Amino acid sequence: MIQINHLSKKYGGSWKAPRDMNKNAEAQVYNRGNWALHDVNLTITEGMVGLLGPNGAGKSTLMRILSTLSTPTSGEAFINGVPLHKSEDIRRMIGYLPQQFQVYPQLTGAEFLDYVAAMKGISDKRHRKVEIDKLLEQLNLQDKARKKIRTYSGGMKRRLGIAQALIGSPQVLIVDEPTAGLDPEERVRFRNLLTRFSLGRVVLLSTHIVADIESNCRQIAVLDQGRVRMSGELADLQALGQGRVWEGVLTEQEYEMLDPLSVVSTRRTEEGMLCKIIADIPNVNSQMKRVNPTLEDGYLALLSDGALGRRGVSSDA
Numbered sequence: 488m489i490q491i492n493h494l495s496k497k498y499g500g501s502w503k504a505p506r507d508m509n510k511n512a513e514a515q516v517y518n519r520g521n522w523a524l525h526d527v528n529l530t531i532t533e534g535m536v537g538l539l540g541p542n543g544a545g546k547s548t549l550m551r552i553l554s555t556l557s558t559p560t561s562g563e564a565f566i567n568g569v570p571l572h573k574s575e576d577i578r579r580m581i582g583y584l585p586q587q588f589q590v591y592p593q594l595t596g597a598e599f600l601d602y603v604a605a606m607k608g609i610s611d612k613r614h615r616k617v618e619i620d621k622l623l624e625q626l627n628l629q630d631k632a633r634k635k636i637r638t639y640s641g642g643m644k645r646r647l648g649i650a651q652a653l654i655g656s657p658q659v660l661i662v663d664e665p666t667a668g669l670d671p672e673e674r675v676r677f678r679n680l681l682t683r684f685s686l687g688r689v690v691l692l693s694t695h696i697v698a699d700i701e702s703n704c705r706q707i708a709v710l711d712q713g714r715v716r717m718s719g720e721l722a723d724l725q726a727l728g729q730g731r732v733w734e735g736v737l738t739e740q741e742y743e744m745l746d747p748l749s750v751v752s753t754r755r756t757e758e759g760m761l762c763k764i765i766a767d768i769p770n771v772n773s774q775m776k777r778v779n780p781t782l783e784d785g786y787l788a789l790l791s792d793g794a795l796g797r798r799g800v801s802s803d804a
């Protein structure tokens with residue numbers, strides 16, 4: 488279980504509380520550095536949990552903190568009851584795949600995994616070999632195992648990164664955008680591997696691709712601008728689009744007048760522009776009909792509320 492309490496992280500600058508906390512306090516704090524996380528509270532119990540958010544939302548920052556590679560500015564978190572400052576104990580419990588995964592190009596894949604396994608404390612050589620052979624097969628890397636990593640493609644390096652995170656069957660697996668660079672077949676294979684692995688464990692997976700979460704995650708948390716915008720079941724996110732997703736054929740002029748942030752999809756047809764948009768009421772003359780939201784629609788509806796809110800703030804300033 489991962490318990491996160493009031494976690495915040497600021498990059499750069501130094502923390503200084505505004506003199507008058509009641510007066511536009513947040514804007515003043517913003518000006519004194521880049522807050523990548525703001526008062527994040529989350530409880531992640533068991534199974535595969537998706538951390539979804541657009542670029543720059545704070546997903547990698549949160550994962551680096553949970554992996555003890557970065558420290559929070561304030562707040563705390565526990566993994567299976569162990570506080571993050573006990574970093575050695577935490578590292579024994581977790582597997583981590585960073586977004587930028589560095590490998591040793593002069594080693595073979597098998598040598599690299601053997602090295603990681605030894606560093607993780609698996610001292611018996613035969614035990615390491617059995618585990619590594621199993622992982623190489625699961626990640627479809629057995630043919631490349633004896634080749635130097637510098638000859639691997641980007642997707643192969645990604646799979647090797649996933650293998651190293653799985654060594655030692657950690658109780659908690661933290662994977663940052665694990666499917667980036669994988670082709671569609673590998674992506675599906677990898678999602679299924681993670682789902683199998685998540686039985687009886689915690690897998691926290693970050694992504695900005697809704698499909699990565701839709702097929703395999705039980706629970707979801709959405710981060711945007713460093714804040715948790717929602718957490719719960721997938722159906723809760725989908726429901727946020729209820730009554731707000733519209734489809735219809737628009738004229739080109741109407742299409743050009745649309746707020747780009749509200750447009751989910753567009754296709755040119757013989758009749759005009761077939762559009763799906765998110766809006767409380769569409770501001771067009773052509774007829775649009777309400778459609779049931781997908782998970783992605785719910786996510787976009789949530790983000791568009793945030794974007795509208797932010798626009799409201801900046802126009803008031």
Ligand SMILES: Nc1ncnc2c1ncn2[C@@H]1O[C@H](COP(=O)(O)OP(=O)(O)OP(=O)(O)O)[C@@H](O)[C@H]1O
Nearest residue numbers: 498521523540541542543544545546547548549695
């Ligand atoms: N080392 C750093 N120094 C300064 N700012 C940073 C640093 N790392 C991240 N940031 C900033 O913190 C914010 C959150 O970044 P983070 O990488 O955690 O987001 P993310 O959700 O993982 O994004 P992406 O999906 O693009 O990887 C961004 O504004 C980013 O510019």
